Amino acid sequence: MFFHGTSTVNNQGHLVIGGVDTIELAKQYGTPLYVYDVELIRSRARQFRNTFQNLGVKAQVAYASKAFSSIAMVQLAAEENLSLDVVSNGELYTALQAGFPVERIHFHGNNKSYEELVMAVENKIGCVVVDNFYELSLLQTICREHSYSMPILLRVTPGIEAHTHDYILTGQEDSKFGFDIQSGQAFEAMKQAEEAENLELLGIHCHIGSQIFETTGFKLAAEKLFATLKEWKELTGFMASVVNLGGGFGIRYTSEDDPIPVSVYVEEIIADVQQHVKNFNLEMPEIWIEPGRSLVGDAGTTIYSVGSKKEIPNVRNYLSIDGGMSDNIRPALYQAKYEGVLANRVKDEVEETVSIAGKCCESGDMLIWDLPLPRANHEDYLAVFCTGAYGYAMANNYNRITKPAVVFVENGNAQLVVKRETLEDLTRLDLPLK
Numbered sequence: 001m002f003f004h005g006t007s008t009v010n011n012q013g014h015l016v017i018g019g020v021d022t023i024e025l026a027k028q029y030g031t032p033l034y035v036y037d038v039e040l041i042r043s044r045a046r047q048f049r050n051t052f053q054n055l056g057v058k059a060q061v062a063y064a065s066k067a068f069s070s071i072a073m074v075q076l077a078a079e080e081n082l083s084l085d086v087v088s089n090g091e092l093y094t095a096l097q098a099g100f101p102v103e104r105i106h107f108h109g110n111n112k113s114y115e116e117l118v119m120a121v122e123n124k125i126g127c128v129v130v131d132n133f134y135e136l137s138l139l140q141t142i143c144r145e146h147s148y149s150m151p152i153l154l155r156v157t158p159g160i161e162a163h164t165h166d167y168i169l170t171g172q173e174d175s176k177f178g179f180d181i182q183s184g185q186a187f188e189a190m191k192q193a194e195e196a197e198n199l200e201l202l203g204i205h206c207h208i209g210s211q212i213f214e215t216t217g218f219k220l221a222a223e224k225l226f227a228t229l230k231e232w233k234e235l236t237g238f239m240a241s242v243v244n245l246g247g248g249f250g251i252r253y254t255s256e257d258d259p260i261p262v263s264v265y266v267e268e269i270i271a272d273v274q275q276h277v278k279n280f281n282l283e284m285p286e287i288w289i290e291p292g293r294s295l296v297g298d299a300g301t302t303i304y305s306v307g308s309k310k311e312i313p314n315v316r317n318y319l320s321i322d323g324g325m326s327d328n329i330r331p332a333l334y335q336a337k338y339e340g341v342l343a344n345r346v347k348d349e350v351e352e353t354v355s356i357a358g359k360c361c362e363s364g365d366m367l368i369w370d371l372p373l374p375r376a377n378h379e380d381y382l383a384v385f386c387t388g389a390y391g392y393a394m395a396n397n398y399n400r401i402t403k404p405a406v407v408f409v410e411n412g413n414a415q416l417v418v419k420r421e422t423l424e425d426l427t428r429l430d431l432p433l434k
C-alpha cells in the first residue's frame with residue numbers, strides 16, 4: 001500500500017490524514033466526504049516555486065483551478081503565492097469571492113463569452129489567454145468600450161500532443177484549442193495582437209495534455225515555441241516576455257503510475273529552455289506553468305460508508321458505497337483507476353477481492369474493479385485515494401444525489417470548507433407546475 005502526503009494509520013487501525021482520524025471526520029461530517037491534506041498541497045506548491053527560484057528563473061506557477069475550485073482552495077492558492085487559472089465566469093467569480101489577487105488571475109477557454117470577457121476586463125485580471133480570432137476581435141471591442149488595455153497571451157498549438165506514456169507529433173494539429181503554428185495562424189494572430197491598441201501582448205501559451213509522466217513532450221513543445229519566437233523576432237522584432245508551458249504533470253493514482261518529482265520536471269524543462277534561448281540568441285522570458293492535478297490530486301481522499309454487498313459465486317463480489325459517479329465520474333468517464341482501503345481497518349489482513357460499485361442507476365457506475373480488501377460490511381468505511389483533482393470539480397446531481405462535503409485537514413485540525421448539499425438545495429431552482 002502506498003500512502004500519500006501526511007497519511008498514516010493510528011493504533012486503532014484508522015486512516016489518519018493531516019493528523020486527523022478520518023473515521024472521526026466521517027462521523028462528524030457524514031459520508032461521502034472529501035478530505036484534503038493541506039500540507040501536501042502546500043508542499044507541492046513550494047516545490048514548484050522553489051525550483052524556479054533556485055534556478056534563478058522568473059516564473060509564475062498558476063493553479064489550474066478547474067481541478068478543484070472552492071473559496072478556501074483559492075485562498076490556499078493565494079497563501080502559497082500561486083497564480084490562478086480560470087476557465088469560466090463561475091471559476092472567476094469564485095476567485096473574486098475568495099479575494100484572490102486579480103493581477104495573478106489568467107482566463108482560459110476556447111469559447112469565452114462576451115459577458116465573461118467583460119467580467120475579465122472590468123475586474124482587471126492579470127491576463128486573458130486568447131484562443132482564436134473571434135476572441136481576439138471581441139476582446140478588442142470590449143477593451144475599446146472600457147478604454148482599457150488588457151494583457152494577453154496567445155494560446156498556440158505546437159503540434160505536439162502528450163499522452164500518459166507517449167506523445168504524438170502532428171503537423172497540423174487537430175485540436176479545438178489555440179492558434180495553429182504550422183499554418184501561420186499563430187503568426188497572423190501575433191501581428192493582429194501587436195497592432196491592437198487595446199491589447200498588450202505578453203507572449204504565448206501552450207498546454208499539451210494531462211497526466212504526463214515524462215518531460216519529452218514538454219521539451220518538444222518548448223523547442224517548437226522558442227523556434228517560433230526566434231522566427232517571429234527576425235520577421236517582426238516581436239519578442240515574448242512570457243512563455244507559458246501549461247500543466248499536465250502526472251501523479252501517482254495507483255502502483256502502475258510512476259511520476260517524476262515536480263522539481264525534476266521543472267529542472268529538465270528549464271535546462272532545455274535556457275539552451276534554446278542561448279542558441280536562438282533571445283532574451284530569457286518569464287516562464288509560467290499551470291499545474292492542476294499535480295497540486296491537489298493526491299492530496300484528496302474520499303471517505304465512503306460501505307453498504308450492500310452482492311456475491312456472485314465464481315463470478316464477482318460487488319461492494320456498494322454511498323456515492324459513486326455523482327462524486328467521482330472519472331472511472332465511468334475514462335476508465336480512471338484508483339486504489340482504496342478500509343479506512344477503519346487499514347491494518348487488517350486482505351481476505352477477498354471485491355469490486356466497488358457506486359449507487360447510481362448505471363452499470364458503468366463502478367469506482368474500482370478487483371480491489372483486495374478485508375471482508376467488509378455495512379459498518380466499514382472505504383477510503384479512495386487521489387480523488388483531489390477533477391473529483392469534486394466534476395461532481396453532479398445524477399439520480400438527485402446530493403454533493404458531498406469537503407474538509408481540509410492540517411496539523412491535527414479539520415475545517416469544513418464546502419458544506420454537504422442538502423435535499424432543499426436540490427429543489428432550490430425548481431418551479432412547481434402551474
Ligand SMILES: *Cc1c(COP(=O)(O)O)cnc(C)c1O
Binds near residue numbers: 249291
Ligand atoms: C487543464 C489545464 C491545465 C491543468 O492540467 P492538469 O493536468 O490538471 O495539470 C493547465 N492548463 C490548461 C490550459 C488546461 O486546460
